[in-house]
Amino acid sequence: MTDQNGSTNGPGGPGGIAPTARVTDYTDRFAKFLETEVAPLEQDLARRGVGTPWQPKLDDAGRMHPEVWEARREVQRRSAAAGLYNPHIRAELGGGGFSRVEMQHVEEFVYRNAGLGLGLAALAWTEGANPAIEHVSDAARGRYLDPLLAGEVTAAFANTEPGVGTDVLAMSTHARRDGADWIVNGRKAWITNAHFADFVQVVAVTEPGAGTRSLSMFLVDADAPGFSRGRDIPTMMADGLTGELGFDEVRVPAENVVGEIGDGFALAMSWINWRRLCRGGMCAGWGHWLLDRALDRARTRTSGGRPIADLQAVQHLLADMDADIYAARSASLVAQAELDVLGPFDIPLHRDAPRLISLVKVINDEAFYRVADNAVQVHGATGLLQGSPEEKLFRVARNLRIPAGTVEIQRNAIARGLLRGDPASR
Ligand SMILES: Cc1cc2nc3c(=O)[nH]c(=O)nc-3n(C[C@H](O)[C@H](O)[C@H](O)COP(=O)(O)OP(=O)(O)OC[C@H]3O[C@@H](n4cnc5c(N)ncnc54)[C@H](O)[C@@H]3O)c2cc1C
Missing domain, CATH: 1.10.540 (Butyryl-Coa Dehydrogenase, subunit A; domain 1)
Known part of the structure; x- marks a missing residue:
């Protein structure tokens, strides 16, 4: 049907x-x-x-x-x-x-x-x-969400700071109320699209000491007085997209609060969880792409007068790539299906969801790293050539294990779920 x-x-x-x-x-x-x-x-x-x-x-x-x-x-x-x-x-x-x-x-x-x-x-x-900005106020929707959907503008998600990454609740960027407005002060770092974003979804402390209710999310225009783009932060991605942002007495109208005051942690997590779940298709897609290229290379590159595809050592590299892609893709599809039933980005999030989301991220990050490594190996020196797809995706694969929550943090979430009695441990 x-x-x-x-x-x-x-x-x-x-x-x-x-x-x-x-x-x-x-x-x-x-x-x-x-x-x-x-x-x-x-x-x-x-x-x-x-x-x-x-x-x-x-x-x-x-x-x-x-x-x-x-x-x-x-x-x-x-x-x-x-x-x-x-x-x-x-x-x-x-x-x-x-x-x-x-x-x-x-x-x-x-x-x-x-x-x-x-x-x-x-x-x-x-x-x-992204799932966080879906909670924009009706008043701000036409100004931010609609142009974003139309591709007329771009955004950045500003959560991480120079001194605080994983330990999000220790952030120092803060916002204080001033009449109906909010005044934001602080610095963000490692922000993708920092240089080009037309507006920023910034997370700031609004109620110190209130734990997961201490943060709020605001939409800040890149031309707002007091907003500045900081230095570029060159990473091994070499894409020229990561940088710092500054907020110096930036005035933000109440309608630019995303969701409610105090929702910032949950909203930041829904943005981050979206990126975590995207790992499933990203790693399966790029993994297959690398495997197709490795198969071509193995069939056409010769050693001792025969294609290297005839060598068991190379066949095992290809088989390991296939095994990793197949396992990660299958696990991700099953987890995504379970999350579709639970609600992947609900606020509040279903208690069984974090373990599944973290399983998707850690399984893909680690499987794809092995896939990218084996792809380089099949290509020999050509796989190390700067700017080749294998060399670039090896760097991307190494990167993936850190942003949107490190693989260690995913293990924390999985273990928390198991010890609390999530379905897998019942
Ligand atoms: C290319 C790139 C793009 C990025 N884009 C964005 C973006 O657009 N927006 C944004 O806000 N941020 C962005 N980030 C930041 C990213 O989310 C953080 O780097 C990441 O969350 C890890 O924080 P950290 O680097 O401060 O590491 P740290 O928190 O300093 O961690 C260092 C090490 O300690 C471990 N560790 C820390 N705390 C714990 C714990 N409690 N339990 C177990 N292990 C722990 C970590 O796993 C890691 O191995 C980006 C980063 C990169 C590299």
Whole structure:
């Protein structure tokens, strides 16, 4: 049976893991979009000599070359116009209303088919709409969420500080009430899209000592007096997108509070949990892409007059890649299906959800690291070539184990769930 969204009961319906009809419709349209809209932009970018989206030239301040950034922006605008940019956002807000299982299939398709190209920008990533901003006030919706969904502006999520990462509740950025407004002061660091964001979803202390109710989330315009972009923070990603932000007596109207005062921790977690869950499709998609490339290489590279694919040592590298991708993909789909039933981003979050979300992140981060490592090994020295897909994705894979909560923090959440009596331990 098929419902109005093209979801099927049984394997593809609630609790199921098969792609639904609307996933197939989306991926068909996405494939066409890559061919007709993205490929010409990619060719144009290649002619300009400003690098690629995965290996951009950087400007004097160490930031992504503005022409590479603009090419990504153009893809986002076209993707939004084609109805491809926001499948993960609730339908009543203007998104596709896809479930997490559906999104895993979508993300897998996007990462496998866009590889490291400009097409990756066609699906909203950290600079786009997210489950936290879905809680924007009605008054601020037209000013922030709608343009974000349309690809007209980009955002950044500002949670981490120079002195505080994992230990979020120890943050020092704070906001005090002034009449109906709020005044924000503090510094944020390691923020993706710090240099280009049109507005920022910033998390700040509003009630010191109130534990998980001590924080609130505010929308701050990048041209607000007192807001500043700080230095670039060059990481091994070498994408010129990570930097610092400053807030010096920044006045924020009450309508720019996301959710309610005191919801900041839960909202930050829903943003972070969204990124954690995206690991499932990302690692399956890039993993398959690397495996396809490794198979090609093994069939064509020779040693002793025979393809290296004939060598058991190389066959085992390929088999290990397949095993890791298959296991991580399967586990993720099952966990995403369970989360679709529990509510992956509900506030408050179902008590059984954090363990499942952390399982998705730690399983994928660690499996993909091994996959990327084996991909380099199959390619030999070519896999170490700076700017090659294998070399870049090895650096990406190493990075993935830290942002959106380190793999150690995921283990903490899994153990907390087990010791409290989550389903796996009952
Ligand atoms: C490329 C990149 C992009 C990023 N983008 C953003 C962004 O857009 N917005 C944003 O807000 N942040 C962003 N971050 C920050 C990121 O979320 C943090 O780096 C991450 O949460 C870890 O914090 P930390 O680096 O301060 O590590 P620390 O908290 O200093 O941790 C250091 C080590 O101690 C361990 N550790 C710490 N506390 C515990 C504990 N309680 N139990 C067990 N082990 C523990 C950690 O696992 C780690 O191994 C980004 C980071 C990078 C590298």
